[in-house]
Amino acid sequence: xxxxxLKVRDLKIGATIYPPGERPRxxxxxHGVSFDLAPGKVLGLIGESGAGKSTxxxxxxxxGRGGVKITGGAVWVNGRDILKGxxxxxxxxxxAEVTYVxxxxxxSFNPAKKIMDQVVEAAVEQKKxxxxxxxxxxxxxxxxLGLPDPDNIGERYPHQVSGGQLQRCMxxxxxxxxPDLVVFDEPxxxxxxxxxxxxxxxxxxxxxxxxxxxxxxxxxxxxxAQVSDDIMVLRMGNTVEYGNVDQIINDPQEEYTxxxxxxxxxxxxxKAPTEEPVLSVRNITARYKGTQFDVLHNVNVDLYPGQTxxxxxxxxxxxxxxxxxxxxxxxxxxxxxxxxxxxxxxDLKGRSREDLRELQMIYQMADVAMNPRQTVGTIIGxxxxxxxxxxxxxxxxxIIELLDEIELGEKFMDRYPxxxxxxxxxxxxxxxxxxxKPKMIICDEVTSALDPLVADGILKLLLDLQKIxxxxxxxxxxxxxxxxxxxxxxxxxxxxKVQRYGGKSKVLSPPFDDYTDLLLSxxxxxKLGWLEEVIAHRKMESAGN
Amino acid sequence: xxxxxxSALIGLFFTALxxxxxxxxxxxxxxxxxxxxxxxWEPSSADYLLGTDNIGRDLLxxxxxxxxxxxxxxxxATVLSxxxxxxxxxxxxxxxxxxxxxxxxxxxxxxxxxxxxxxxxVLSVAPVTIPMLILVMGLLDAxxxxxxxxxxAVDIEVMDYVxxxxxxxxxxxxxxxxxxxxxxxSPLIAEMGLRFIFAVLFVSTLSFLGLGVQxxxxxxxxxxxxxxxxxxxxIPAALIPAFAIATLAISVNLVADWVLNRTTSLKGGRG
Numbered sequence: 001x002x003x004x005x006l007k008v009r010d011l012k013i014g015a016t017i018y019p020p021g022e023r024p025r026x027x028x029x030x031h032g033v034s035f036d037l038a039p040g041k042v043l044g045l046i047g048e049s050g051a052g053k054s055t056x057x058x059x060x061x062x063x064g065r066g067g068v069k070i071t072g073g074a075v076w077v078n079g080r081d082i083l084k085g086x087x088x089x090x091x092x093x094x095x096a097e098v099t100y101v102x103x104x105x106x107x108s109f110n111p112a113k114k115i116m117d118q119v120v121e122a123a124v125e126q127k128k129x130x131x132x133x134x135x136x137x138x139x140x141x142x143x144x145l146g147l148p149d150p151d152n153i154g155e156r157y158p159h160q161v162s163g164g165q166l167q168r169c170m171x172x173x174x175x176x177x178x179p180d181l182v183v184f185d186e187p188x189x190x191x192x193x194x195x196x197x198x199x200x201x202x203x204x205x206x207x208x209x210x211x212x213x214x215x216x217x218x219x220x221x222x223x224x225a226q227v228s229d230d231i232m233v234l235r236m237g238n239t240v241e242y243g244n245v246d247q248i249i250n251d252p253q254e255e256y257t258x259x260x261x262x263x264x265x266x267x268x269x270x271k272a273p274t275e276e277p278v279l280s281v282r283n284i285t286a287r288y289k290g291t292q293f294d295v296l297h298n299v300n301v302d303l304y305p306g307q308t309x310x311x312x313x314x315x316x317x318x319x320x321x322x323x324x325x326x327x328x329x330x331x332x333x334x335x336x337x338x339x340x341x342x343x344x345x346x347d348l349k350g351r352s353r354e355d356l357r358e359l360q361m362i363y364q365m366a367d368v369a370m371n372p373r374q375t376v377g378t379i380i381g382x383x384x385x386x387x388x389x390x391x392x393x394x395x396x397x398x399i400i401e402l403l404d405e406i407e408l409g410e411k412f413m414d415r416y417p418x419x420x421x422x423x424x425x426x427x428x429x430x431x432x433x434x435x436x437k438p439k440m441i442i443c444d445e446v447t448s449a450l451d452p453l454v455a456d457g458i459l460k461l462l463l464d465l466q467k468i469x470x471x472x473x474x475x476x477x478x479x480x481x482x483x484x485x486x487x488x489x490x491x492x493x494x495x496x497k498v499q500r501y502g503g504k505s506k507v508l509s510p511p512f513d514d515y516t517d518l519l520l521s522x523x524x525x526x527k528l529g530w531l532e533e534v535i536a537h538r539k540m541e542s543a544g545n
Numbered sequence: 546x547x548x549x550x551x552s553a554l555i556g557l558f559f560t561a562l563x564x565x566x567x568x569x570x571x572x573x574x575x576x577x578x579x580x581x582x583x584x585x586w587e588p589s590s591a592d593y594l595l596g597t598d599n600i601g602r603d604l605l606x607x608x609x610x611x612x613x614x615x616x617x618x619x620x621x622a623t624v625l626s627x628x629x630x631x632x633x634x635x636x637x638x639x640x641x642x643x644x645x646x647x648x649x650x651x652x653x654x655x656x657x658x659x660x661x662x663x664x665x666x667v668l669s670v671a672p673v674t675i676p677m678l679i680l681v682m683g684l685l686d687a688x689x690x691x692x693x694x695x696x697x698a699v700d701i702e703v704m705d706y707v708x709x710x711x712x713x714x715x716x717x718x719x720x721x722x723x724x725x726x727x728x729x730x731s732p733l734i735a736e737m738g739l740r741f742i743f744a745v746l747f748v749s750t751l752s753f754l755g756l757g758v759q760x761x762x763x764x765x766x767x768x769x770x771x772x773x774x775x776x777x778x779x780i781p782a783a784l785i786p787a788f789a790i791a792t793l794a795i796s797v798n799l800v801a802d803w804v805l806n807r808t809t810s811l812k813g814g815r816g
Binding site: 373432 | 704705706708709711712713714715723724727728
């Protein structure tokens with residue numbers, strides 16, 4: 001027994017669904033999953049959204065979130081079956097033997113209490129340490145996790161530290177009571193790539209130094225490969241493949257795992273700049289209303305017809321603001337925009353219907369970019385009606401054509417957005433913008449809310465459509481793998497300035513400036529030992545640190 | 546339309562009963578509205594199912610005609626307040642800036658005066674006719690609807706699909722009626738049930754105070770007023786309209802609850 005800390009056998013988890021117009025019924029969302037975890041080891045749980053990975057993670061604390069019930073199987077922690085334990089036994093377990101690190105530290109900390117009070121709470125409550133001992137231990141952990149000023153950072157409130165620091169505070173919170181097992185639920189997903197590395201390294205070292213075992217839940221195989229000993233691939237509540245990290249990454253057996261490992265295999269030849277640019281942004285400086293701070297400084301970029309310009313940067317670099325300026329939602333303070341050979345009015349109100357038609361936009365969150373009360377047919381049909389005056393059969397024919405182009409087909413016409421998956425929703429948004437026959441589409445982080453395989457499909461679709469419709473994309477993203485896959489030109493943005501700009505091969509080959517180097521080296525690679533190499537190689541601290 | 550919960554069925558039944566009674570009043574009422582047919586405060590009998598009132602008119606006929614007036618005024622006032630309040634509320638939310646400020650502060654100003662006192666002052670100066678009643682009640686209630694509609698629309702207005710419609714170049718009317726209204730319907734319908742009942746109570750209160758529906762026209766508040774002395778002698782005539790108001794209030798709200806549940810769980814509903 002001593003060599004297994006956590007033993008999960010045939011775990012089954014169910015939930016109740018409430019389909020409209022029908023009686024509520026019970027469904028099973030995890031169908032008998034089994035695994036073992038030895039002390040000091042890390043097991044990575046990986047899968048797309050809906051795979052059941054978080055549910056399994058929480059079940060190892062005997063917890064079912066939001067009406068989820070554990071319906072079968074057994075979970076042993078330190079030799080005890082915790083599912084059979086009383087309420088009191090479970091209270092003793094949580095926060096003492098097993099702790100939890102959630103995805104969004106910002107949403108999980110109480111903003112009204114100091115960080116230290118929250119970090120030591122569980123340890124003191126569980127009588128593991130006295131308040132004084134717990135605080136001393138917290139300071140040691142802050143230092144170990146690389147937080148600045150470890151002796152005093154606990155006196156700050158959660159909003160006074162950055163997102164990456166807060167995520168590390170949360171790791172300290174989880175480690176403070178000296179647990180045997182920590183469940184990490186997507187701890188780095190909400191962070192920028194450059195910050196993600198620091199947090200990842202801190203977590204990895206903390207796990208190694210404290211000898212704690214961990215369940216590491218994520219959808220990013222490259223990340224999990226850096227920290228885990230074993231990996232379990234999950235899909236729709238079933239185990240697809242379970243083995244040690246070396247075997248999963250280098251010798252995957254199942255088709256699904258192979259697809260995950262080889263994702264982002266799109267090849268795109270860079271095109272040389274042609275004739276006149278379709279969009280040319282000249283010396284744009286912009287700030288938000290009521291602030292005294294420029295978020296864009298003297299930005300200059302060009303986009304050529306039928307090509308893709310990728311705008312890359314971390315959050316806060318001004319890339320989405322640039323999109324708002326181009327669309328006219330935020331008139332710039334200085335500079336001008338030329339589009340299709342004419343000068344664009346800085347304000348949305350001053351633009352002609354032709355300007356609006358030729359410049360379309362696709363959003364990050366497809367769910368809120370479509371009116372939930374309109375059918376797919378109405379959503380795609382409206383631009384046809386609005387710009388081209390199409391009616392009746394002619395409109396219907398064109399909608400079906402567009403639905404075929406996005407590989408969905410006619411049967412989707414009468415569906416509501418709520419009846420589509422994430423990838424299908426994004427496809428409908430693409431069709432809506434194509435319906436206007438635009439010269440250029442702004443794609444604002446269109447794949448970042450999607451699972452890797454689905455995102456891959458969307459990128460392929462966008463590239464195919466570019467060939468057919470000869471449309472130019474301004475592609476805003478923080479994900480360099482996406483940039484490599486689709487761009488012709490790249491603009492790297494940092495703190496509101498264009499740091500590096502040019503053709504893809506030029507931007508992505510040395511010599512690099514320090515920021516581009518940091519950004520490029522921070523993209524997780526599907527390779528063991530990558531994390532250590534990167535940390536050794538770094539020249540510059542990330543902005544979120 | 547299957548799976549209607551029992552509470553909604555009860556609500557639907559009584560609401561339909563009252564509305565049908567209102568519509569077909571002349572066919573249903575055994576006597577005319579102002580016709581004196583018997584003695585003062587006769588008990589219920591085969592001739593007068595609910596007895597007679599303070600000057601010997603048939604109470605059942607008075608109730609049916611009175612219900613017609615009350616329900617008509619309340620419905621018209623509710624429709625007026627909702628049309629005006631929600632359109633202005635959506636407009637303020639979509640336009641923002643000084644238009645929003647001006648409208649919202651004006652509404653605050655009107656709301657700072659107690660509704661009943663405001664209505665009494667206006668009706669004591671203006672001629673008390675049914676259109677006037679509807680207008681006063683509708684306008685005063687519109688301020689409440691405005692606040693709700695604006696609050697709901699402000700949340701919807703920042704959604705990406707509204708921004709997408711703006712970028713497409715849509716007019717304000719399209720944004721209000723096609724993008725915002727369908728998504729704001731659920732809270733508005735819930736409010737509508739409540740507001741209708743408030744309107745029934747309001748018109749009854751006004752009539753009871755003598756500034757509502759004028760005799761010889763009947764309405765429920767007026768019937769309470771006419772028969773209130775009877776209570777001292779143990780005559781229940783004044784309680785019958787009160788009972789009618791209470792049952793109508795409950796049944797309309799049961800229906801509103803059910804409609805609300807249905808629209809939120811519709812395909813594409815929120816959540």
